[in-house]
Amino acid sequence: MASMTPEQLRNRTQDFALRIVKLFRSLPRSPEAQVIGKQLLRCGTSVGANYRAVCRSRSKAEFIAKLGIVVEEADESAFWLELLIKTGTFKKEQVEGLLNEAQQLTALFNASRTTTRRS
Secondary structure (H helix, E strand, O other), rough: OOOOOHHHHHHHHHHHHHHHHHHHOOOOHHHHHHHHOOOOOOOOOOOHHHHHHHHOOOHHHHHHHHHHHHHHHHHHHHHHHHHHOOOOOOOOOHHHHHHHHHHHHHHHHHHHHHHHHHH
């Protein structure tokens, strides 16, 4: 994948958040789906918000620390999406694109964190 600019990543993480909100709105009203959905809503929207904080980092250490939060939130989003599949709330095909994006964001931000640590 070609490297993305901070602006492109801000847009990408915001698009991810919007897709998470749409998925949350489509969840069944069952208690378990709502609990999982609220967890997903929190971490999925947090990816973009925390990436914006990364962009405002004042030092390398702060950049790495804040990037770590983005990695955790993206990975947690993947976990809750997987759980929605495994509980039968959604078929894999219904959330596969969103799950793939969560995994890609996790990998992308983790690689960035690793590269920054080494430099």
